[in-house]
Structures are given as C-alpha cells and as structure tokens.
Amino acid sequence: xxxxxxxxxxxxAALAAxxxxxxxxxxxxxxxxxSLVEEESRVKNERPMVAAVIYNRIKKNMxxxxxxxxxxxxxxxxxxxxxxxxxxxxxxxxxxxxGLPPGPISSPGIDALRAALQPAQVExxxxxxxxxxKTHTFSTTLEEHNKAVAKFRREIAIQRKEQxxxxxxxxxx
Numbered sequence: 001x002x003x004x005x006x007x008x009x010x011x012x013a014a015l016a017a018x019x020x021x022x023x024x025x026x027x028x029x030x031x032x033x034x035s036l037v038e039e040e041s042r043v044k045n046e047r048p049m050v051a052a053v054i055y056n057r058i059k060k061n062m063x064x065x066x067x068x069x070x071x072x073x074x075x076x077x078x079x080x081x082x083x084x085x086x087x088x089x090x091x092x093x094x095x096x097x098x099g100l101p102p103g104p105i106s107s108p109g110i111d112a113l114r115a116a117l118q119p120a121q122v123e124x125x126x127x128x129x130x131x132x133x134k135t136h137t138f139s140t141t142l143e144e145h146n147k148a149v150a151k152f153r154r155e156i157a158i159q160r161k162e163q164x165x166x167x168x169x170x171x172x173x
Contacts, residue, residue: 011110019117032100034108034116039068040127042134044111049138051119053127054100062125064094072105131155 016022022030033054041050057064070085071077073092086095091102108116126145127136129152137148 012113015110015113015117019114022117025117028103029100030113030116031108032102032104034112035104035106036064036066036068036100037115038106038108038112039071040066041112041136043136046136047111047115048118048120049122049124050127050136051115052122053124053138055119056123056125058099060125061098063096063098064100066094069094069101069105072101128152131159 037047037050041047067081069092070081073088073090123140124138126139128148129136131152139145139148
C-alpha cells in the first residue's frame with residue numbers, strides 16, 4: 001500500500017507541476033472527480049468532457065445522477081440497476097445528493113486525473129452512452145439529452161433483437 005501511495009504521489013505531483021493552478025486544488029476533490037471520470041468514460045478524448053459535465057452540474061447544484069456511484073454504494077457491479085436502487089440512503093447516491101460523493105469510487109488513471117484538473121471548456125450538462133458501448137453523446141439541454149437517450153434505447157433494442165435471433169439460431173443448430 002505504501003508503494004502504491006508513493007507512486008500516486010509522484011504521478012500526482014508531476015501532473016500538478018504541468019497544470020497551472022493544480023497545486024492549489026483540493027487533492028481529495030480532484031481524485032474524487034477523476035474517479036468518476038474513470039468509471040464513466042473509457043475513451044480518452046471524452047474524459048475532459050465528462051469532467052466538464054461534473055463541474056458544470058456542481059456549479060448549478062444539480063445532482064450528478066451517475067450509475068457508477070450507485071454501483072459503488074450497492075456493491076452492484078456489472079448488474080442492471082433498478083429505479084428502486086436510486087432510493088438508497090448513501091452519501092454516494094448522486095441521484096439523491098447534489099455535489100460530489102465524500103470520496104473516490106475507484107482508483108483513477110493519469111488520463112482521468114488530467115481531465116479532472118483540465119476539464120473541457122464546454123457547457124454540457126448531460127451525457128448518455130451510445131449503443132457502441134464505448135462513446136457518449138453529450139448535451140447541453142434536457143431536451144437534447146432526452147433525444148439522445150431515446151436514440152440509444154432504439155439502437156440497443158435493435159442490438160438485443162439481433163443477439164436473441166443469433167442465439168436462437170445457434171441453439172437450433
């Protein structure tokens with residue numbers, strides 16, 4: 001554990017030295033934001049946009065509404081979350097509580113830390129996964145976001161039907 005902490009401190013210090021103003025930032029907040037970025041985005045160039053959504057929502061006192069924080073609170077990874085899960089009484093429930101959770105939900109990598117220190121300069125407040133399972137659609141308004149969610153649901157429904165048809169075909173052979 002000591003080696004891990006020492007490695008983190010070296011990496012963080014190097015990153016803070018290259019980002020203006022980073023050394024004055026609260027490290028717990030930065031690492032917490034970075035952990036959310038790490039869990040919400042897998043594509044490097046989207047990470048600063050995810051960080052921007054986090055900071056923009058915090059500025060507007062909006063709950064973050066991240067499934068990743070519920071998965072952490074419930075220890076319910078790689079499982080479908082239910083609407084009832086959003087009612088859990090936990091400081092990590094970002095559907096019920098505005099602002100950041102009290103601490104990180106994972107160990108963020110350097111790209112997520114960089115994004116937390118240098119978020120994109122965009123006005124996005126929302127993002128939703130695309131059906132490719134990797135990228136996201138970012139939106140500024142709830143109306144745009146709802147359209148993106150509807151598109152995702154249509155595309156994922158098609159994918160599920162194709163998978164079911166393929167599975168039925170495989171089992172029939």
